[in-house]
Amino acid sequence: MAMSPALSRPSAPPRWQDYVQLLKPRVMSLVIFTAITGLVCADSSVNPILGAIAIFCIAVGAGASASFNMWYDADIDAKMRRTRARPVPSGKVQGSDALALGGVLSMFSVMLLGMTTNWLAAGLLAFTIFFYAVVYTMWLKRSTPQNIVIGGLAGALPPVIGWAAAAGSVPLNAWLLCAIIFMWTPPHFWALSLYTSEDYEKAGVPMMPVTAGAASTRKQILIYSLLFVPLCIVPVFTHLGGLTYLAVAGLGGLVFLVLAWRVFKSRAGEAAGERNDDGLYDVKGGSKDARNLFAFSILYLTLLFATLLAEHALGLPPVGVL
């Protein structure tokens, strides 16, 4: 990877907090949440100490893949407003340090997870790190507008790893949790990219609005939403979700579809400069509909997993239609 001298030379001595930032703590917190859901939904009598260490290993593995991503993507991160303050492009940490941290934490997390729980979970964690760092970051991200569709698998696997850590196997319901996150990713990220596409274009990342245009992206958001919402109801039929889950998935799904329809009918992503500098949610004009879907998608997924987590933690019965 070609790296400019400005990216490889630190401007100030790195602090330990800069290394923590390499692990993308906010993404890590989502991984922890979905992995805990998988672990609890397995309904296995896993030792709580080993369960906690397993979740810790999954979080560290996610941090390791983030560190690889920070190393490899430093050149394009430097060109985008959202990412230019990251430790490597800002010169706080050398790229080689980010690469070394990713390597060390990968080995540590996979080996410790294998010793703590089982090697199926450890193998899945190793595959997830590989998929995010190599398949998504090094290959898909710069080469195809389907990057976040296929790459979304890396973000969808933590509940499967959590399930495997608890039960030693990965049944259909574990993959159902994976499928829900996988199908959620395209409408979620494309809604965001509709009003951040200028950044992606500047960095040469072929996100869908850059390559196919805003109208095509809005149509695909609607199509994926029409597939995603019914999928969220499926756990009710597989003894995974209960009545509370059905209510949350059904009502939230209706709101999701209404917001996706509004994005489809809007002109989001067609005018330049609709995003202000104050963060991901500060937009104007037609992009407000895209912003609303992006924000609600996070809430909806959180509610779905929180409901499943609560139902299984409290021992509430699934609907069990089948």
Add this chain to the structure above:
Amino acid sequence: MSEPTPDPTVEARARRGRNIALALGLVLFVVLVFVVTVVRMGGNVGLRPL
């Protein structure tokens, strides 16, 4: 153009912070391996045929 020289005090403070974080990380690793070993062995140690 010459490189800006880092402030020695800032440099030392940053290095000290990194060293402490690394030490804590190593201690955490040792504790985790110890705890995992003890929990996984559990009562099996006492059940060994002597």
